[in-house]
Amino acid sequence: MSKITEQITAIAEPIVEGLNVELVDIEFLKEGANWFLRIYVDTEAGIDISECAAVSREISAKLDELDPIEQNYFLEVSSPGAERPLKKKRDFERAIGQFINVKLYEPFEDSKEHEGTLKAYDGESITVTIADKDLTFDIKKIAMVRLAIQF
Known part of the structure; x- marks a missing residue:
């Protein structure tokens, strides 16, 4: 900031x-x-x-x-709109179960961008379910997280 x-x-x-x-x-x-x-x-x-x-x-x-x-x-x-950013602890906690877009500073599993359902947040990392697979991302490696519209 x-x-x-x-x-x-x-x-x-x-x-x-x-x-x-x-x-x-x-x-x-x-x-x-x-x-x-x-x-x-x-x-x-x-x-x-x-x-x-x-x-x-x-x-x-x-x-x-x-x-x-x-x-x-x-x-x-x-308004932050439908695709509002998730930045604070409260944002992540309210978004559990919702579809999100995660942008990373460096590629993880060959991509810097991932979309899926936010499964968990513990203050240090988030877990996202993507195609029935859970991926965990360290908060320090995340450039941005937003709610996403699922098509």
Whole structure:
């Protein structure tokens, strides 16, 4: 996590918690000539546009007050979508039994990408069932895990 995303996380967490919303992820990245601060939020029941707007207003006001980012940027607050990333312990625990996509830093069994059903999470590794075979991946070797849509 970059220094800026760490700062924004510290600012955003109390705001979203106060609005009964979960902070899923924060990205700060440059696309073309523009910088974007993307904040992904959700609730157990899903999130709607009015909740995203409320989070955006509160966070925008706090960022204007504290001014932690030097560059000009666009603030976007949205749902993480159906293919949300799994990053926190709680994310993995809630996703057990669901279909996921795992991207690795290095190939495992001739591939850097695997899809299957999340069977287990123990904080150090995840076990994914792929075609009736269980594969275990060390968390440190995982670049990204997302919920996936199974076709």
